[in-house]
Amino acid sequence: MSSEVMAIHSAGAASRPWVETLHEWVTTVDHKRLGILYILFALFFLVIGGIEAMIIRIQLMRPHSHFVSPQVFNRMFTMHGTTMIFFVAMPILFGFANYLVPLMIGARDMAFPRLNAFSFWLTALGGFLLYFSFVGGSGLYGAGTVPDVGWWAYAPLTSRAFSPGHSTDYWTIALLVSGFGSIGTSINIIATILSMRCPGMTMSRMPLLAWLNLVMSGMVLITITPLSAAQIMLCVDRYLGGHFFDTQAGGSAAIWMHFFWIFGHPEVYILIIPCFAFLSEIIPVFSRKPIFGYPVMVGATVCIAFVSLSVWAHHMYTIGMSSYSNAFFTITTMAVGVPTGIKIFNWLGTMWGGKIHFKVPMLFCIGFLFQFLIAGLTGIMLAVAPFDWQLGNSYFVVAHFHYVIVGGILFALFAAFYYWYPKITGRMLSESLGKVHFWLFVIGFHFTFDLMHIPGVLGMPRRIYTFEPGRGWDTLNLLITFGALIQCIAILVFVANLVFSYFKGPKAGNDPWDAWTLEWSVSSPPPAYNFASIPGVNSRRPLWDLKHPEDPDSRYE
């Protein structure tokens, strides 16, 4: 009897909603739904970018491999880089910012909900345009193709003489369009944080996540601009006979490098600062202590933002700048390590004297701390201009920035997934699958990227589709590919966990981690309006004050 009732109910539920549900999701202006859309969009491209990475690794498993042609290999590393930076890392971080910022500052939505939706769809359009290149890339030339100019697309390789067809144009337009999306979202985040905070939440009482996303958004506004300008100039070169980067007509290849890297290096910090934000929320909760040195954490972030705008030419130590320029960019690059170091020490200070609970989000945070430390130190090596003349553009650099992006950013994102998944879906992710995921990923990561430093030291340049045997690179490359395979398995475990827990995970309740920020005061998932009545706060940890009325934070701030 009851099962019959259930059947009718689910049949009724299935017949009505899918078109309507789809319509609701496509037309939504709710910050939480847009956040989820951003995250799902990014996860989709994460899988695609991962497949591209595996094609690269299989090709490099042994010398003189014929798994793919050089043309395909060059397309794969171009698409892998472009996809992972612009259509995985950026949107997934915007997704979390979108979802969390209003909830954490006690607001009912972002400041400009329609702009929010518009920005997401621009980003999505950019991603699909880039991949439409598979169909339309060569235009009238015949078979489809994708860009093969590398993710930084140095001139003059992008000129029509060296890149006929339309694949480079799809790359340009995709970045231009998604860049406008990023600018829209950043304006929105800034406006939301500056003007939508709940009563009592002064700037100095904002959760660090809000502070850091504010700084990140400011950086996006500054750095996407030169990138977009450069893309427009490239279009002018390719279609209107301009000569900005056309070296055959007296243009400058170096000016493209400057335009690209004045975007490209701050971009690394645009990606890592929101990850710092995740750590600054998660580590205190699982250490059961407030963040150590809140004002210094904010100051260090602002400091990173400013200094990182003056370091870009450390990507260009080999282009023949004067010794004074090289020395200048050496010291600015090293200087950015100081506030970054302060952050690592402050997280350590937060753990110091605490009671550390090794739940999965905390495990990923500890992985981050350890790997980001190493990534920072190899970064110091690369900041030393003469050392970079040897290591630059070698596999050492590839290992270094994957240490930052995978060992740092991706680990922080996994921490964020395990931490906020209960809030977003109402269900806990499985702890045991999470621990399998964590350990497999740690092992795979270190297998791949620790070893990857060595071929660079042995003279192996990046972006080569094959290599000569007998240079000491053979065994290492085989092992690196093996490690990449372990990472793939770990990702499968993660995806399985996401799907399985969505249906079968234990109910989360409002506040599964006994945390202290406002998003944990509402139901999981939160109602469309977020807060029935707008909350008021007296300190940085409003829920701590509620739970410990005898010893509230507001007494010390």
Added chain:
Amino acid sequence: MQSTMEESSETRWGVVVGRAIGILILVAGILFAAGLCVASPHGNNPIPNIFQPHSTPAASIYRLSVFVLAITGLIFLVVFGLLVYAIVKFRNRVSQDKREPAQVYGSTQIELAWTVIPILIVVVLFLATARVIHGIQDAPKPTTAVEVTAIGHQFWWEFRYPALGIVTANELHIPVSDPAHPTPTFLKLLSADTDHSFWVPQLAGKTDLIPNRVNETWVDPQETGVFLGQCAQYCGTQHAKMLLRVSVDDPEEFNAWVQAQKQPANQDQKEIAGRWVFETTACINCHAVAGTNASGRFGPDLTHLMSRRTLASGAAENSRENLRLWIQNPDAIKPGSLMPAMKLSDADLDALVRYLETLQ
């Protein structure tokens, strides 16, 4: 009851995490060391290891990198030690009560300390670096220096010795430099098409070859031998097979090589049929042979082709079979190279290969 179980499992995890990370570090360290040992030179091992320098710029970079490695290694040990200590010492234990730990909000003195100490380290690192930058980039050019112009092409290297009147490709010959009477080689770096980068790790760091721009680098190898490198800036489809060989010769060998290269091409009348094929097909549009009407500059100069050990910028050994294959179907050796397949008849191909083999 359940909470106790959870607590104890957490404690166990704490220990496991600490130990496992320790083991990981150890393994990573061992692998790294093993890798470097594998890479250490045995006899004539051609591994282009940056830590086996044979020239002043590479050696001064090597000394600086050891210093940087020592400092960063020390930082790593300290911070890693603190991290592991914090994880082990402050893990949540079964025996502890359920109360929250003391809520500490920060400490100005401590935070000042971990700001000032890194600044001091940065200053030291910067001074050491600036010294090496100046020493390499602003080194004066002695009058005894050998001057070479290196021009990057998709996907090969052109080397011109303006003072000696020599043009060659892909295999650079330079004299050994005796510290008492230094004869360093100064390279002027140009590009004919896209960006490239000149990198022979054991001789010097890399310097890019950029169109519309003149760059410079120098080397002064103190040991004879062949040093390997390759293009280190993505330059198009065949970036991977834009290989580079530097032969460091003792003075007599170098002079003999220079004399041989200065000779015009062999005009052996025996292979007139092959020469006719060469001069009446598209070969001469791109290739030059001194003393004949072949004067193309798009591809490598072939005047002394047989003095080179490799073909196609190091992609294949210079043998009769490879030469035949390279002319008939370049994609078999280097797919995407700009050398077209010549589609010659077998007879023409044989004659042409015999002619090219006279270009000693």
